[in-house]
Amino acid sequence: MRVLICGGTGFLGRHIVNALMQQGHDPVVRSRHSTPALDFNACTQAEQWLEHLNGIDAVINAVGALRDKPGQDLQTLHTLAPVALFDACAQASVRSVVQVSALGSGQSSTQYASTKRAADEHLLALGAQGLLNPVVVRPSIIFGAGGASSQLFLNLAKLPVLLLPQIMRSSQIQPVAVRDLAEVLAHMATSGSPSGIVEVGGPQALSTEAFIASLRAQMGYGQASVHALPDWMSKGSARLGDQIAAMPWCSETMALLENDNITDPKTLATLLGRAPVAPTAMLATLPKESRHA
Numbered sequence: 228m229r230v231l232i233c234g235g236t237g238f239l240g241r242h243i244v245n246a247l248m249q250q251g252h253d254p255v256v257r258s259r260h261s262t263p264a265l266d267f268n269a270c271t272q273a274e275q276w277l278e279h280l281n282g283i284d285a286v287i288n289a290v291g292a293l294r295d296k297p298g299q300d301l302q303t304l305h306t307l308a309p310v311a312l313f314d315a316c317a318q319a320s321v322r323s324v325v326q327v328s329a330l331g332s333g334q335s336s337t338q339y340a341s342t343k344r345a346a347d348e349h350l351l352a353l354g355a356q357g358l359l360n361p362v363v364v365r366p367s368i369i370f371g372a373g374g375a376s377s378q379l380f381l382n383l384a385k386l387p388v389l390l391l392p393q394i395m396r397s398s399q400i401q402p403v404a405v406r407d408l409a410e411v412l413a414h415m416a417t418s419g420s421p422s423g424i425v426e427v428g429g430p431q432a433l434s435t436e437a438f439i440a441s442l443r444a445q446m447g448y449g450q451a452s453v454h455a456l457p458d459w460m461s462k463g464s465a466r467l468g469d470q471i472a473a474m475p476w477c478s479e480t481m482a483l484l485e486n487d488n489i490t491d492p493k494t495l496a497t498l499l500g501r502a503p504v505a506p507t508a509m510l511a512t513l514p515k516e517s518r519h520a
Contacts, residue, residue, distance in 0.1 A: 230417065252413070284323065317358040335483060364427060367490065368488060392481065438506055
């Protein structure tokens with residue numbers, strides 16, 4: 228099958244492309260960095276998507292960003308452009324559409340979650356009308372080579388002394404290996420999976436602090452000395468992150484961590500047909516040169 232991957236040159240997108248190729252399919256990549264290039268900011272009408280759907284059998288939308296940046300606003304990136312894409316799929320009879328959302332986006336009031344949720348709901352509404360066979364996949368924290376959050380965790384894991392926001396010590400996450408998620412997404416797009424919302428998390432729920440400690444142990448280091456930042460300092464560090472576009476720790480991230488980011492661990496294992504990568508084995512999924520970089 229020919230599968231259009233929007234955001235196919237990004238962190239998750241690259242892994243989806245690899246998974247599709249391994250499964251014998253033909254991935255068609257569209258992003259700002261693909262050839263031809265596609266700018267989501269300029270594709271907010273269904274008609275602008277139709278030419279990209281010629282000969283396409285299925286679509287995976289893996290475009291996403293944590294917050295607004297110059298020339299990239301979340302309202303356009305997460306809602307307006309995807310809604311136009313989904314409408315175009317309905318017009319072009321490309322029925323299989325997989326939307327990558329985020330665990331917790333159904334409840335969170337953050338800009339990230341609300342803009343994702345708006346596109347999710349529009350896609351599901353098209354499915355309810357019988358126009359598409361949509362799947363909205365909501366994963367927990369994704370870990371793998373090339374991920375900004377993954378690199379932050381790795382950098383923190385190398386430090387013998389850590390000052391962490393209290394929320395990183397208490398809130399629960401469920402890390403999922405990017406290659407596991409990509410394999411699931413590729414299969415969903417090409418196998419006619421049932422429509423609806425699918426929550427995906429790794430095999431174990433743990434705090435961000437515990438996950439960092441696990442990565443540190445996998446690196447062969449001893450236990451770090453960990454201390455909690457005062458609340459005012461945690462909020463200040465998040466506001467500082469707001470000023471650094473490449474920094475994954477920011478006010479939006481802090482707000483997303485206010486609720487546990489967990490779901491039923493059996494779902495991923497069932498979808499994969501095997502045991503997924505556990506948090507204690509995450510480091511081994513990275514290329515050797517990046518494990519201690």
